Amino acid sequence: MIITCPQCKKQHHIDEKAIPANVKKARCKSCGASFLLAGPAPESAVEQPVASVKDGGPRRISVSLSKGGVGKTTTAVNLAVGLALAGFKVLLVDTDTQGQSSYMLGVTPKAGLTELVMGELRPEEAMIQVRDRLWLLAGGKSLAGVKRLIGRKDFGGELTLAESLTGLDAVFDYVVVDTSPGWDPLTVNILFYVSEILTPVSLEVMSIQGLMEFLKSIASIQKYRPQVALKYILPTFLDMRVKKSVGILERLQELYGNNVCAPIRYNVRLSEAPAYGQSIYEFAPGSPGASDYRELVRKVAGNPKLFR
Numbered sequence: 001m002i003i004t005c006p007q008c009k010k011q012h013h014i015d016e017k018a019i020p021a022n023v024k025k026a027r028c029k030s031c032g033a034s035f036l037l038a039g040p041a042p043e044s045a046v047e048q049p050v051a052s053v054k055d056g057g058p059r060r061i062s063v064s065l066s067k068g069g070v071g072k073t074t075t076a077v078n079l080a081v082g083l084a085l086a087g088f089k090v091l092l093v094d095t096d097t098q099g100q101s102s103y104m105l106g107v108t109p110k111a112g113l114t115e116l117v118m119g120e121l122r123p124e125e126a127m128i129q130v131r132d133r134l135w136l137l138a139g140g141k142s143l144a145g146v147k148r149l150i151g152r153k154d155f156g157g158e159l160t161l162a163e164s165l166t167g168l169d170a171v172f173d174y175v176v177v178d179t180s181p182g183w184d185p186l187t188v189n190i191l192f193y194v195s196e197i198l199t200p201v202s203l204e205v206m207s208i209q210g211l212m213e214f215l216k217s218i219a220s221i222q223k224y225r226p227q228v229a230l231k232y233i234l235p236t237f238l239d240m241r242v243k244k245s246v247g248i249l250e251r252l253q254e255l256y257g258n259n260v261c262a263p264i265r266y267n268v269r270l271s272e273a274p275a276y277g278q279s280i281y282e283f284a285p286g287s288p289g290a291s292d293y294r295e296l297v298r299k300v301a302g303n304p305k306l307f308r
Contacts, residue, residue, distance in 0.1 A: 050254040058091075058172045060194040061231075061300070067210030068181035068219065071200040071236040074270055076178035077104045079198070081279040082297035084134035086306045088173040091127070093165070094139030095190060102138045105130045106277015112138030116164055117146050123168040131279075143186065150185040161189035184233070191221045191228050198201055198232040198300070201252065203245040203263070208252075212304075234296065235263035236286045261299050 063076040073096065080092040093113060094101035102109055109128050116126035116137060130136045150157045169175045177190055191197075199214065201207045211233070218230060233256050239245050254258050264270075267289035273280050280290045294307045 014159070016201045033271075058169050058175050059196060060169070060175045060177070061196045061198055062177040062179055062188065062194040063197050063198050063208075064177075064179040064187070064191050064214070065201065065202065065210060066181060066183050066214045067207055070200045070207055070210075071234075071264065071270075072181075072200055073100045073104060073178050074274075075200045075234060075264075075293075076176050076197070076281050077101055078293040079106075079296060079300065080134060080174070080176040081281060082132060082293055083174050083301065084131055085174070085281060086297055086303075088133065088301070089171070090134050091136065091169060091172045091175045092130075093137045093166075093175060094176045095139050095143065095161075095186055096139045096178055097143045098180070099138055099140035101136065101178050102140075104274040104277070105136065105170065107135065107136065107138075109138040111138060111245045112136075112142075114140070114142040117160060117167075120150070127168075135172075143249045147184060147186050150189060152282055157185065158188050158192045161186070162193040166192060173178060178250070188221065191218070192225055195227050196229065196231040198234060199230060201265075203235055203238045203239075203242075204237075205244075205248070208248060230294065230298065232261050233259050234261045236268050238263040240267045260290065262295045264289065264296070 063079070067073060076094075078094065080090050082091045093099060095113065097110075100295075102112075107130050110125050111121055113126070115121040116123060127135045127137045141152050146160070153160065153304050154168065156207050165175070173248040175194075177188060177194055179190055197218065199211065203209050215230065218228070221228060233252060233253060235249050237245070238249060249263060265288045268285055270280055270282035270289040273283035276283055280287065280293055285291055298304050
């Protein structure tokens with residue numbers, strides 16, 4: 001028999017004879033949602049996400065921190081894939097010269113963000129669909145040319161990215177922007193485009209220092225664009241065996257309260273998944289990493305019933 005997940009629409013081929021008589025529910029290996037085997041889940045059992053588009057615009061979220069090695073790309077990719085699995089239409093924009101988002105999704109785009117900003121390709125030519133309801137504008141080394149273009153502008157250079165994406169992004173519910181470490185003209189462009197910032201913070205002292213410096217940089221942007229705000233702080237690499245990690249997590253929660261998301265636990269599956277070109281939901285859907293990123297999707301979407 002073929003069972004279709006009512007949440008992500010993934011079809012599963014199951015031997016009906018192998019299902020025990022007392023089993024009434026199943027769990028999707030792709031998105032983790034549970035549903036009734038007897039038929040489609042009733043409307044009350046699975047809350048369908050409400051499109052976040054308001055007045056023709058999506059929610060624009062950057063995954064940013066000046067420090068590297070905190071899980072920015074892992075978070076951007078798995079947040080974007082998770083939102084797509086939840087039923088939203090998502091655009092993932094990779095603004096990192098390493099272009100790792102493409103690698104993590106198992107694709108090799110011939111073009112991407114650079115060609116769009118430079119006006120060499122139309123939006124539909126520059127972006128590619130990488131999963132159901134998920135599109136990618138790839139990054140890579142060519143973004144160095146975009147930075148030079150921004151630097152040559154006498155006026156309005158900080159709006160280069162926004163001008164290129166506005167209009168294109170109107171058809172999406174979410175735009176998730178993966179950023180590079182450091183602080184450069186492209187980073188400033190990103191903060192003049194997005195309205196929400198999600199900051200992954202690995203639970204170590206140097207990352208906390210990096211967060212403090214990043215907050216100062218955001219404050220300098222908010223003088224000119226007050227609508228951009230740090231909305232989510234995501235603790236990463238939580239290891240309950242390390243007392244220091246637990247202490248830093250508690251301190252973050254004291255300082256930032258509800259802005260602190262449920263932490264992403266250290267999980268080797270998260271580091272293995274990119275080698276297979278898969279998200280954590282595809283590579284290890286039952287792992288702690290997949291569970292933690294589903295919780296992040298619920299937090300961002302504001303819907304605690306997603307994937308339940």
